[in-house]
Amino acid sequence: MRMLVRSQQHGRGGAATMGEDGDLGTAAAVFAAQRRRLFGIAYRMLGTAADAEDILQETWIRWQGADRTQVQDPPAFLATITTRLAITQLQSARVRRETYIGPWLPEPVSTQDDPALGAERGEALDLALLLTLERLTPTERAAYILREAFDYPYARIAEIISTSAVNARQLVRRARAHLTSGRPASVAPAQQRRLLDAFLAAARRGDVQELEGLLARDVASRTDGNGVKLAARIPVHGRARVARFVAAFSHHFWTGKAIGWITVNGQAAATLSEGDRVTTLVTVTASEEGIAQIHWVMSPEKLGHVNAATQLTAPGDSTRRTDPADPVEPAQPVEPADASEGPVPPGNPGAAAGGPG
DSSP states (O other): OGGGBOOGGGGGGSSOOSOTTOOHHHHHHHHHHHHHHHHHHHHHHHSOHHHHHHHHHHHHHHHHHSOGGGBSOHHHHHHHHHHHHHHHHHHHHHHHGGGOSSOOOOOOOBOSSOTTTTSSSOOSOSHHHHHHGGGSOHHHHHHHHHHHTTOOOHHHHHHHTTSOHHHHHHHHHHHHHHHHTTOOOBOOHHHHHHHHHHHHHHHHHTOHHHHHHHEEEEEEEEEEOTTOTTOOSSOEESHHHHHHHHHHTTTTTTTTOEEEEEEETTEEEEEEEETTEEEEEEEEEEETTEEEEEEEEOOGGGSHHHHHHHTTSOTTOTTOOOOTTSOOOOOOOOOOOOOOOOOOOTTOTTSOTTSOO
């Protein structure tokens, strides 16, 4: 962080800095102006809003206690602290996830008001890519995020992660190679929304043939429930297996749930609500071949931001619509049906029966 902090020997003749009085009000204003960007960095690094907020709290404490009169570039200084804390946090977070019950998915966050979530570009934001980022080392992930989402120059990235510019460039190149290997090109947002809408309709009807027509050959369905009732604990892979499994719980999973729409992580998602609370979020990643990934988020601690966003709609608006570009659509309560539970997906005896997998 040497280049971000003015050397003491330059005294008052150094580069322009914040007010020499170290006023905490000024410090708070500077931090507030950078908060969205800092959250965007931390969230992309860690994949959960709760962990990102913890990082921001620690960053504020360190900023509050720093000699701010010596800081040449407060935004860069704060970004450096946030990134380094996130790198350390990510290492321990991966250890904690080893005891997670079932698949772990990133926490969805509303991006209605800030589509790029504090960044120059909406890169490294959709749930599928955030999940893929788990393959990278913490420093590869940091370098990739700072370059691709925040457009940082390699020299600045090198300073933040304590390496050379040449090595920073290599880290980004290596990360790109990991992330693009075997990754099909995604479809336009409007097409993703249409596929998700069609998937929900076919899933509620339990129409295996229609589901198969929407799914890519190597489709994967994952549910993040962390042990919650009806959440499958093992992913389901393959067009035929996913179609049969989704159809198997069509008679009871959707009963009593209202379906609404929300924009999370830059893409359309459906919310399944019981009363005033969202109990499930469903979104898909799609390619020209069809739906490639289905993500079901059922863990209550992962739905906090989604529930908060849906509460911002006008009273009586049961659509819970957060994307102003979407037409108003009435929520769709599903009529009660046979409450018998569906089967465990074939070949997955460890999965929890009766819910998405």
